[in-house]
Amino acid sequence: MFLLFFLLWLLLSGGVSLHACLWGLAVSALLTWFCRRVLGYDWRIFCGHPARIWALIRYFAHLVAEMLKAGLMVMKIIYVHPKKITPKLVWFRTPLQTDRHKAMLSDSITLTAGTITVRSQDGRLLVHALDAPLAEGIEDTAFQQQLEKMEGTQWRR
Amino acid sequence: MIEHLATGAGLAFFLFGLFVFFSAVLGLFRFDYVLNRMHAAAVGDSLGIFCVLIGLMLLHGWSLSAAKTLLIFVFLWLTSPVASHLVAEMEVATVPDIHKECEVEER
Numbered sequence: 362m363f364l365l366f367f368l369l370w371l372l373l374s375g376g377v378s379l380h381a382c383l384w385g386l387a388v389s390a391l392l393t394w395f396c397r398r399v400l401g402y403d404w405r406i407f408c409g410h411p412a413r414i415w416a417l418i419r420y421f422a423h424l425v426a427e428m429l430k431a432g433l434m435v436m437k438i439i440y441v442h443p444k445k446i447t448p449k450l451v452w453f454r455t456p457l458q459t460d461r462h463k464a465m466l467s468d469s470i471t472l473t474a475g476t477i478t479v480r481s482q483d484g485r486l487l488v489h490a491l492d493a494p495l496a497e498g499i500e501d502t503a504f505q506q507q508l509e510k511m512e513g514t515q516w517r518r
Numbered sequence: 519m520i521e522h523l524a525t526g527a528g529l530a531f532f533l534f535g536l537f538v539f540f541s542a543v544l545g546l547f548r549f550d551y552v553l554n555r556m557h558a559a560a561v562g563d564s565l566g567i568f569c570v571l572i573g574l575m576l577l578h579g580w581s582l583s584a585a586k587t588l589l590i591f592v593f594l595w596l597t598s599p600v601a602s603h604l605v606a607e608m609e610v611a612t613v614p615d616i617h618k619e620c621e622v623e624e625r
Contacts, residue, residue: 372585425568432565435557436541443548448620450610471599474560477553478599479606489606489620491557500625 362402363393413514420507424469427504431473431495438475438492446492453500454485462508469504524576532573538566551619552609556602563598567591 366389374381396402438446457463463486467478470488475495480487490496538561545558571591575584610616 369589372582372589375582428564429568432538432561432568435545435561436538436565439541439545439548439558439561443545444550446549446554448551448554450616450620450622451625452623453625467603468596468599471560471602472564472595474564475557477556477560477606478603479610487610489553489610491554496623 362396363389366392410514413511416507416511416514420504420511423503423507424472427469427473431475434495435474435491449490449493449496450479451488451490451496451499452485453488455500455505457505457508457512459512462512466504466508470499470502521579524579528573528576530573531569531576535566535569535571535573538562538569542566553606553620556606560598560602563594563602567594 367385370385370389371377371381374385455463455466457466463481467481467486470476470478470486475491476499477489478486479489488496488499490499542558542562545561546555549555549558568591571587575587578584578587613619616622
């Protein structure tokens with residue numbers, strides 16, 4: 362986490378000078394301390410097994426591809442039949458256990474246009490879909506399968 | 519040659535991004551209920567932002583500003599689902615007869 366803050370500082374300050382590095386070190390150390398003590402963040406998220414990092418990269422690549430596809434689909438709905446849609450609210454149970462993975466799943470669902478996560482309650486998610494075909498198979502998406510695998514490797518560790 | 523190609527691709531991405539934003543605004547007017555309108559706005563958030571920022575990165579070339587553009591991606595895509603989730607949750611929580619607006623299904 363310290364390294365992440367330091368890199369962010371260097372990127373935003375726009376150059377590697379002694380002045381920027383010294384201030385960056387001080388501010389990153391302070392922020393790392395604040396995040397771990399006061400906010401209780403777990404810095405191990407960022408330095409896991411290489412296989413887990415690779416799985417995360419694959420997940421985000423898949424997410425971006427799905428976001429673009431869903432965006433084009435919603436654009437088509439906007440131009441072709443905006444009044445003939447059948448919006449739907451779907452409750453479904455997710456097998457994911459940890460809050461972190463549930464949050465990732467619901468964020469991914471919200472980021473893909475056409476579906477928005479409305480509520481999460483007792484291991485169930487409420488999702489609003491713009492059109493009924495967009496809600497098909499929402500309870501077992503590729504996102505969920507990938508996250509389940511990632512969660513599985515985490516439990517084993 | 520490669521510079522020309524990058525400029526052309528950047529312009530194409532940028533213009534398509536503008537078109538996506540136009541569609542998103544049009545969608546806001548064409549859909550008739552707040553939850554449906556949010557999907558139109560989400561198109562601008564995901565596809566529109568992606569095309570515009572990729573276009574800018576291609577136009578500027580790989581530099582510090584391109585790296586900062588990547589940061590904009592990260593922060594926008596972290597914050598926008600949270601905001602839309604909160605708006606949607608507020609709408610569903612405060613409308614007593616949500617069944618009239620859209621079908622509710624249990625799976």
